[in-house]
Amino acid sequence: MIGWARAVLVMAAVLMAATPAAAQQSEVKRSITQVAGDLYRFQNNFHFSVFLVTEEGVIATDPIDAEAAAWLQAEVMERFNQPIRYVVYSHDHRDHIAGGEVFKEAGAVVVAHENAKQTIIGEQRPTAVPDITFDERMTLTLGGHTVELISVGPSHSNNMIVAHFPVERAVFAVxxxxxxxxxxxxxxxxxxxxxxxxxxRVEAIDFDILLPGHGAVGTKADAADHRGYLEALYAEVLAAARAGKSVEEMKASITLDAYKDWGQYDKWRVENIEGMAANIALHRRGN
Incomplete structure (x- = not known):
């Protein structure tokens, strides 16, 4: 009986010691940093969005999720004393646009590509349905500031847009x-x-600051570098497919050494090859 009681006490002590660590792991990292002028970047763990402050309100982008949106809305009001008037969805994917209802219920107008609206409704995304949609381009003007919304065509989705901030010379691309x-x-x-x-299409825009939806801030040159990686991946996988190699052989032989210092190279290189091989197989008709 004494041994059993001692075991219970030890287990309780272990659980109590583990609780703070578990709580720390569940903490969300949120911050707001100034990009240039009245343009700011919002971080919610590994996701980022941006917003532009004007004298007549704020133009925001991806809400990320409901808790993040509520936090951002409160912070913007506290720091700048301005409501969020517009929220722009970069594309339809849930991990970037969930929680749009937080802004919409407070009076914001939701803007997205017309294809995004169709997918949001069809897939029942947990967010507000866009109020305004467009096909190629749209300009938002508020409080003397301008944001250019530009469709870049099918890429990571079939409804991807970028937000160009001409005065701040920045582009938000997710x-x-x-x-x-x-x-x-x-x-x-x-x-x-x-x-x-x-x-x-992004490279054709006149800008200096690249603001991705994940990771570090960069420049237009970084956009060109990313395209270079995709072109190299596409070319090597296509050549391997035409040579009759299996996906396993591709993963062993396509090393993309020029990019070995990039983030996630060790984790995602083989998965990039798998994905590219599957994509090429959908559209390629061999002999």
Whole structure:
């Protein structure tokens, strides 16, 4: 009986000691940093969005999730004493646009590509349905500030747009461009070679600061570098497929050494190859 009681006490002590560590792991990292002028970047763990402050309200982008949106809305009001008037979805994927109802219920107008609205409704995304949609381009003007919304075509989705801030010389581009980091895993919901063309459209914009939806801030040169990686991946996988190699052989032989110093190279290189091979197989008809 004494031994059993001692075991219970030891287990209780272990659980109590583990609780703070578990709590720390569950803590969300949130912050707001100034990019340039009245443009700010919002971090919610590994996701980022941006917002522009004007004298007549705020133009925000991806809400990320409901808790993040509520936190951002409160912070913006406390720091700038301005309501969020517009929220712009970069594309339809849940991990970036969930929680849009937080802004909409407070009076914000939701803007997205017309294809995004169809997918949001069809897939029942947990977010607010866009109020305004567009096809190629749209300009938002508020409080003397301008944001240019530009469709880049099928890439990481079929409804991807970027937000260009001309005065701040910045572009917010989500998921289809990263700064010195490989694309996410198996490139799901991707379109090739449209993805590379989408990046070329971004390169055609006059800007200096690249603001991705994940990872570090970069420059226009980083966009070109990311396109270079995708072009190399596409070319090598296509050549291997035409040579009759299996996916396993591709993973062993396609090393993409020029990018070995990039983030997630060790984890995602083989998955990038798998995803590209699957994508090419959908559109290639061999002999």
């Amino acid at each position: 998921d289809f461009i990263s700064v010195k980091r490989l694309p996410f895993r198996t490139l799901s919901d991707a379109y090739f070679p449209g993805w590379m063309e989408a990046i070329r």
